[in-house]
Amino acid sequence: MVRSDARRNRDRILAAARAVFAEDGAASMNRIAQRAGVGPGTLYRNYASRDELILDIYREEVEELAESVSESLSTMTPVEALRHWTTELVDAMRKKHALGAALTPDVRKAVTEQTYGPVFGAITLLLDAGKADGSIRADAEPGDFLQLTGALWRASEDRTQPMLSLILDGLTPPARREEPAETP
Structure with missing residues (x-):
């Protein structure tokens, strides 16, 4: 202790x-x-070492973010919680990008190894909640979502929400999508 x-x-x-x-x-x-x-x-x-300190910063922040999923799901719909959580993840990644210069290749690898599991687990919980209530398509995969959203932190801040909307729209089950208006 x-x-x-x-x-x-x-x-x-x-x-x-x-x-x-x-x-x-x-x-x-x-x-x-x-x-x-x-x-x-x-x-x-x-x-x-400096590397240990940087790794602990990343690990702690990702754990806090992953632990916030349950609370979000208790107060929001799964899609709202997924949007909120993803926005928080993107904001955290943008802040951490500034640490990029401080990361050695070994620390960069360790960060990826130690934070992937909690992030993947959080996305899985969010997608599973949406699948259970029918708001997220049954074939949505956490790895695919993570790969798609990986580009968001590199985009300009004013493009984050429109791009996230496109990703989330793609998660909507086909039966729940609005049909586009016919053009004459």
Whole structure:
């Protein structure tokens, strides 16, 4: 079990690292320690390397996002929850893109390996809820949805929702789609 003061230090380090990396992806560990109000020894006891710190930032944020699915499904329809969750994921990916310069190839690989499962699981829950109520087509696959939405964080922010609407429209079961108006 982690002592409460050690947990507070770790939380302060993570919060400071998020803020510092958002300002400068190449920021030093010393700068993070200063922002967190801890000494370098405390920082390195929690995170032996910059890579470990960056990986923990990603892992924690993806876990929080994945855990939000149940709450969203309790207050929204599956399609609304999927739109909301996907928008949150895209926003998080845009923020993390700034960390791209700070990622070594090994960390980039570890981020992908450690965050894929929770993201895939969250998408599966959302799609399954929509399949159960008939609002999402039965053949919708989480991997396909993830691949399609992967382009959203690279698009300009003003294009995110229109593009997401196209993706979500494609998930609508054929029987529920509105027929296009006939042109004379």
